[in-house]
Amino acid sequence: MDYYLCVTCFLVAVLGNNSIGYHNTIVNQFADGDDGEQQGVKYVYESFQYKVIADMASGYLRIYDKILKDYIDLNGKPGSRDNTHFKILRREEM
Numbered sequence: 001m002d003y004y005l006c007v008t009c010f011l012v013a014v015l016g017n018n019s020i021g022y023h024n025t026i027v028n029q030f031a032d033g034d035d036g037e038q039q040g041v042k043y044v045y046e047s048f049q050y051k052v053i054a055d056m057a058s059g060y061l062r063i064y065d066k067i068l069k070d071y072i073d074l075n076g077k078p079g080s081r082d083n084t085h086f087k088i089l090r091r092e093e094m
Helices: 025-030
Strands: 012-014 019-021 037-039 042-046 050-055 060-065 070-072 086-088
Touching: 025 050, 025 060
Parallel strands: none
Antiparallel strands: 012 019, 037 042, 042 050, 050 060, 060 070, 060 086
8 A cells, every 4th residue: 555645734645545634644643742843854753652754855754663763654563665654745746
């Protein structure tokens, strides 16, 4: 399944389920309550266990598990590069 999502002021769409959400569902799931911090071209959202890193230059988002010390998929399990990289789309790309 291919996942496409957005960060900050863009919509989130999960293709395959044909569903579109209007909030940053990934950030809400893994770093709820954090406003995020811009670090160069990246936005970092952090909770006790997870760090959501959105690289706006490359257009990808990753979820880092600080306890496992590895990047994870949407189910919270470590995976390959293909399973842990999520493409960020702008509104006009959706």
